[in-house]
Amino acid sequence: MTRPPASQPPGTLGRVIAIDGPAGAGKSTLSRALARHLGLQRLDTGAMYRAVAWGAITRDVDPGDHEAVATLARTMSITVGDRVTADGKDITEAIRAPDVNRAVSVVAANRDVRTIMVARQRQWAEDHRGGVVEGRDIGSVVFPHADLKIYLTASGEERARRRSEEGSDWIARRDHLDSTRAASPLEVAEGAKVIDTTGRSIKAVVEEVLAWL
Ligand code: CDP
Secondary structure (H helix, E strand, O other), X not given: OOOOOOOOOOOOOOEEEEEEOOOOOOXXXXXXXXXXXXXXXXXEHHHHHHHHHHHHHHOOOOOOOHHHHHHHHHHOOEEEOOOEEEOOEEXXXXXXXXXXXXXXXXXXXXXXXXXXXXXXXXXXXXXXXEEEEEEOOHHHHHOOOOOEEEXXXXXXXXXXXXXXXXXXXXXXXXXXXXXXOOOOOOOOOOOOEEEEOOOOOHHHHHHHHHHHO
């Protein structure tokens, strides 16, 4: 069977909702609520990049070693659902650790890692007949024909407050790396609806988005 091309038009994949935005914008809360309301599965693509970063750290591989990290991405078996596993281990909590926060944006800037992850994300959507997918490049690169694209943001102050355990300097550093990298930088995808969640309850944001569907 021939695989559908990357820019498959809408309708052939099932419904896809793309949610992008910087750290602490509220993507996970919104994607969970939308998936529940719409009866769709949810994919946290950040967890996939985090799993590769975790793989590098636990094997003493330099996150900046392009070839070694690409090989890891190619060979690690990663599952992302309610729990995250890699190499048969439950790493749901481990991928939120400070050392992973610090390494993940370097791993995610690796073009070969991205190619591998994007292929897996498209396969996931095919297998699940669509879904709510959150990340940094979902509306721009992974699913440019998504049925709905949302770019979620919030003030730097509020995002740092929501992620106080990571620290505002590290969040700012990660956002900078994610927005300035050459390969699929974080940006507002063409046709995306921009929602600023600063000072808003997630309930209000979910209601606003559901009203569009
Ligand atoms: O939850 P938070 O927004 O803090 O981060 P995440 O979604 O878990 O993503 C962790 C990191 O993975 C981001 O800082 C990006 O470097 C990378 N990422 C990416 O490059 N592309 C994606 N589609 C998702 C995440």
